[in-house]
Amino acid sequence: MSSRFSIPYIAGIASIVFLCLYLLLGFRLIKGDDIFAGHAVCGTGPQSSNFFSSDFISLSLKNDVAGKATISGNVNVSKATYDALGLRDHPLKLRLEPLQLNYSSISPFFEEIELGAWSLNFEGSHNNAYVDLKPKVISLFGEPSNFPFENYRYGYKPVLYFETAQGTKDLSFEYAFTIIQLSSFFVPLVAHSTEDYMDYSKSSLITSDDKRTYAPDECAIRIKRSFSFQFMVVLLTLFLFFPVIYSLFRTDKQPAVDVIATVVSVAAIRMFLIGPVEDFRFYKIDFVFGLAIVLSATMPLILSLWQGKVAPKNGS
Numbered sequence: 001m002s003s004r005f006s007i008p009y010i011a012g013i014a015s016i017v018f019l020c021l022y023l024l025l026g027f028r029l030i031k032g033d034d035i036f037a038g039h040a041v042c043g044t045g046p047q048s049s050n051f052f053s054s055d056f057i058s059l060s061l062k063n064d065v066a067g068k069a070t071i072s073g074n075v076n077v078s079k080a081t082y083d084a085l086g087l088r089d090h091p092l093k094l095r096l097e098p099l100q101l102n103y104s105s106i107s108p109f110f111e112e113i114e115l116g117a118w119s120l121n122f123e124g125s126h127n128n129a130y131v132d133l134k135p136k137v138i139s140l141f142g143e144p145s146n147f148p149f150e151n152y153r154y155g156y157k158p159v160l161y162f163e164t165a166q167g168t169k170d171l172s173f174e175y176a177f178t179i180i181q182l183s184s185f186f187v188p189l190v191a192h193s194t195e196d197y198m199d200y201s202k203s204s205l206i207t208s209d210d211k212r213t214y215a216p217d218e219c220a221i222r223i224k225r226s227f228s229f230q231f232m233v234v235l236l237t238l239f240l241f242f243p244v245i246y247s248l249f250r251t252d253k254q255p256a257v258d259v260i261a262t263v264v265s266v267a268a269i270r271m272f273l274i275g276p277v278e279d280f281r282f283y284k285i286d287f288v289f290g291l292a293i294v295l296s297a298t299m300p301l302i303l304s305l306w307q308g309k310v311a312p313k314n315g316s
Contacts, residue, residue, distance in 0.1 A: 011249075018235070018238065022235055025231055038183050038226075043178055052126035053127060056177070057160065060072050060180075061178055072135040073132075092131065092161075093160070093161055094160050096156040099155030099197065111138065113133050113136055114133070145283045150225070152222070153220075155191070155219060155220035158217065186223055187223070192214060233273055237269075240269065240288075243265075243292075246258065247300045258296040259297045262293050262296040266292060
């Protein structure tokens, strides 16, 4: 018996809602509300009036099409600093000292960033020298299996140094800042204190003295997926269950076509969102992908079994 709250009616309303939500997402993306969501600045740079005549470390954090994060940048010094430190004879080096992730473990090992060759501009108006950093792939700290609701962290203190006969000599620069330029589907949040960056701890051994504000040359970043990306993943995942819904209205209960359609859809959507399976790493959302395939294969059989048992009762 057809009723207002029958399965076809509910499925039709749900389809209209799904279409409206998808169009709303498309309008949001076309409008470009999130185009700069992946941009942020960590730290403070020199004033524009004396930018190139100042000593600073400028870092750049980006991600490529494969999702890997890379860090690059440059170091700028005035002629006075270049001569005073004897940088012509002492190769400059840079290390990133990682910030502590939680109170119960030690910090990860620092990362060495290679520098290129100096470019001297002592005859120009800026009277400076600068050197580019060689891009390096870095590892963000997080749990990728929570896709698309994962959170990543990356915090460091850049330290310039060079080797002398007496050992390593660390240099202190007035300015150190990072320009973050991630894709629009990531949202970087600059943490200003340990409470914003480190894992929360209920230990009574943690006192207020252990909580501090980060120094100007320290950069702590938390990264999460944008709401638009998470919304798109949810919609595309729901789309995988459409063949299961179709099976409720099919007169023939042969699941072969629905299974093939679901398998192809899962493979295409997973490749689009995550990429191929690497190193046998599976994500929690893979269970949902598998559930769509299992339901498309089993629902017609379950319905056939249920209808077979109900039919005699209806006929009696």
